[in-house]
Amino acid sequence: MLNIGCHLSISDGYYKAAKKAVSIGANTFQFFTRNPRGGKAKDIDLEDIENLKEVINKNSFAALFAHGAYTMNLxxxxxxxxxxxxxxxKDDLERLKEIPSSYYIFHPGSHVGQGTExxxxxxxxxxxxxITEDNNTTILLEGMSGKGSEVGRNMEELKAIIDGVKHNKNMGICIDTCHLYSSGFDIVNDLDGVLDHIDSILGLDKVKAVHLNDSKMPFASNKDRHEVIGAGTIGKDAIIRIINHPKLKDLTFNLETPNELDGYKEEIEMLRQAYRY
Structure with missing residues (x-):
């Protein structure tokens, strides 16, 4: 079964977001833990969470993607x-204790001229x-496109972060197809080579999730501009090879393409039809 969803707002609650996901053929979704350009977080409604759990259990949901705010620059x-x-x-990790089966994904940050090290x-x-010793939330660093002073543009940088964390047993990475391609990983012509490289540096077991996006920009541009599947420089065929790759097929995928709900539904239907397992 292809585990796939898209980014949805939780402004009306987690339950309504989950129902919306089901309505477009998704069995997961991604949400911002708080205002992505600010810091305010909506109070958690425990009744809403109980209703969310019912949808998750009834529809065999994969892990949800809880995305950290863009303002979080460590x-x-x-x-x-x-x-x-x-x-x-700290607050996000505490809040996620109430939300079932979720990955916490965030951008590592920008060093703002201080240097990568x-x-x-x-x-x-x-x-x-x-991160405390008893942390049970899967925490994922998102690989970046390499624009400006971003940290996390390659596997070596992501590995250095994970290796430096004392309680890192639940840490891994989320790969973003647009970011990978933009940062110089040729997932169009050499997907096997890219996966071999990731495995040699980090270990493919550290890849826990995928943001599935096409790109508006050319290969190795170091620019982060997402495109709808099939309308960008990565292309539909390459995306289909990714979801069907034996080393990736069991992961959970979420779309961050520039779409409304109907567009996400079309992409999900297309990808489900193309999935071979």
């Missing part, structure tokens, strides 16, 4: 911004403050 050059990021991270050091410091 390696900022400003201490105030780093402290804000740590507060968000310093950026990694600060990210590790923040994660070590937030």
């Amino acid at each position: 390696c900022s050059n400003k201490e105030r911004t780093r402290n804000f990021a740590k507060m968000i991270l 310093k950026g990694i050091e600060l990210i590790v410091e923040g994660l070590n403050e937030a």
